[in-house]
Amino acid sequence: MISGELFIDLLLGSGALVTAILCLTAKDLFQAILLFISMGLLVTLAWVRLGAWDIAIAEAAIGAGLTGALLIATRRQLNQ
Amino acid sequence: MFNNMTLSDSAQQEADLPGSVLLIIGMVVVAACLFLAMSLVQFQSTDQPLVTLVVSNLEQSGVENPVTAVLLNFRSYDTLLEVAVLLIVALAVMPFSLQDTRLPFIKVSEPVERSLVLEAFLRWLLPAIIVTSGYLLWTGAVLPGGAFQAGALLAGAGILLLLAGHHSFNFNAPTARLLLVVGLAMFLLVGAGVVLSSGIALAYPVAMAGMLILVIEVAATITIAAVLVLLFCALQIEPLGPQPNRVEKEKHS
């Protein structure tokens, strides 16, 4: 039987997988970027679950936050 | 237009990749991943010698947070090279022009459109962010956090400042170039300086380790923040290349 704890992990992991697939299949670039950022946030939760607090902070700030900001800035340039 | 660019030039493979090729790529990738996953599952995990090593040497590292100890003491050489990576990226995206070297780093100007909300927000938020990033840096010695997180936060403040429109940064100014290299320079300086006392590069004397790590981290935070703001500037404001062309085009139209 799957315990409750493991169920959360399963949910987080498959959530990250699904958002990753959606991100790569999205037709619109902006949508893809938003999905990428949300995958970053899901992964941040996974880091917390795995006890990696330092990485969770770094992922939220740099991995999802900064990369997302750079991506959105790029998209604005491309669409101008 | 956008599709053209991505298809014809920048893509490794054409967009209209035939379905059969996609299928083959997909099958290869899936097979490789299955093999990896299977061998990972079958592997009986052994003891990890580094877990005890990190814990037993933590006292001599000068910090209490084990991740910081690994990053800035046990494996500080990796972090030194990582700061060099940041410098490379900064140089790669930097809008170089020889004329700008004499202009000051921060230019204050009247914004084109004022956002009162953002300004009021900034007046309160900016000091708070700077204090918080200092706090993150300080606690990095004990709790999760450290130079990279603090640098990212500080960069956030810089970017907000930029968005408010009052200020613009000129990264060719001597001050800016100093900010970009100070992290690497300080790291090298400390790493070489400790040779005098311990005889080994990057080996801090135990008594001073905490202080030296903090010095390196402060310098690294400044560089990280500067590089991140520069990255944002390079993408956000005007692209580096063909400004003359663009002006011409506007004249024509």
Added chain:
Amino acid sequence: MPVIDVASLLPLLIAIPLIGAIFSVLLSTKYAQVLIGLLSALALVLVIGLILVNLPSVDTEFTTPLRYVLAGWEAPLGIALSLDGFSALLLSLTVFLVTVLTFYSAFYFAASPARVRFWPLWWLLVAGINALFLSADIFNVYVTLEIIGLAAVALVALSGNKAGLTAALRYLLVGLLGSLCYLLAVALLYHVYGTLDFAQLAAKAESNPLSWAALALITVGLVLKTALVPLHFWLPHAHGSAPAPVSAILSALVVKASFYLLVRFWMEILAPAVTNEALMLLGILGGTAILWGCVQALRAKRLKLMVAYSTVAQIGYLFLLFPLLMSTEEASASQLAAQQQSALAAVSYFIVAHACAKAAMFIAAGNIIHSLGHDDIAKLQGMAKYMPLSLFTFAIAGGSLIGLPPSAGFIAKWLLLNVAIDTHQWWWVVIILTGGLLAALAIFRVLDQAFIKPEQASDHVAPDNWQKVPVAMPVSGLALALCTMALGFNADLIIDLIAIEGGE
């Protein structure tokens, strides 16, 4: 008893270029940057000279590599630098080429605003290459790979035109993907063996599925970066559209850096996981690369593109090392070790010969572009009259690439042929000879245009777009080309250095 502790000099090889980079960022005037460049190169030469002089010779007891434990933390907790014969050879090659190319770049970038960015990136790239050759830690190698990759991309992008930027972007994406494959392998290896140190891994490594997976991932990642056929698609344009000194260092050293790592992993670190079939596969890819690269070089319309395709072919020769490492049932362990040693010596010789020749060629091509503004092979008629030194350089370096005696390229191929015959793998002999023939055709196609048709020259070379290059530019290329000749006469130097590793 050596006068000084040689190992303590190792960090200097990384620190000097980093310091050079910092100062070239801070002092961005033209002469300051050149001065910093020459001083850094000089310092590097001094340090590597001291190391080589104090390196124990083959006769003495020197079975373990030099080791310097950084930060005072022994592996597996800390990171060590190490130096053996193979890495000492590659480091000496790096320092030598960097010195010549620094001298060349001082003139090449004299009038170009790109120099402000070139010099710091150049020294960061050199720091990365040196750090990679010295590293004894698989994660540290990842960081050095990224330094090399990102600095190389930034240097390729210096050209600033659309072709250059596109090539740089493709190069960057390929490099990032390759590094990630490598990093996943690091994760697996660390999980299985609990250490990141080369020597400790080599002692613990065994043949199990995770080791195979790690070796496969490392190989795919590094082959992408080394540009072995069929993963070479990014190389010709990246090397062909970069500024000349950058093309030279990319072809001469950067691709060799990832090849060096492949050798480390296949011969030492993960040797137990290696099978004969896998070795053969790499050999076949290498053979294909030789033929494919030569054919493409024959078809190339631009001179630099032709030189870049020739790099693809030359990389193929390097990969012939792997099938020559194969064990056979009748050979004893000591015989196998001797066979592997001679194969490695042949390939090391090849690396040095190709590095000098290819750098010389790119310098010659760079001079031609500098004065003509193009490098269209069809429009090079009679150029030998105007640029005798550059074309002479091109001819000598070409001779070495073809493998004409008495060049270093000849000795390298000779050694390789010997090992192939000794191991009864005669088919490589056919491929090596065919490759030499095709390379000769490609080189003579250019020389034919440049030397033999002077009467048509006046029609094609308009004097008004003709720019004279400072004499130092062709001279530095010629110096490199002559080195390939000098190496041909002094083959023992390199073979002895490699033999230092023989104790293992």
Added chain:
Amino acid sequence: MTQALLYGVFGIALFGIGLFGVLAIAHVVKKILAINICGVGVFMVFIANASSGAAPDFVPHAMVLTGIVVAVAGTAMALSLVVRINALEKPEEGA
């Protein structure tokens, strides 16, 4: 199946998705996204393995922290190249 193994497998799956994306999608920015997804997968394998023992192993944590910064650096460089290429392309098409 333990938590560490579960995340390890998820990490490999993410790596695979990213790898397929890089190879199959032509759009550069999406290729860059795919490479980042690959990276996240690799980091997940690292961290999952680090938590497989009784006590967490902090060395992989430090390595991943380094990896994240390097990944962002590479991404930023790629995006800046995309923007520059795009800027060079526009005047041509407008003319």
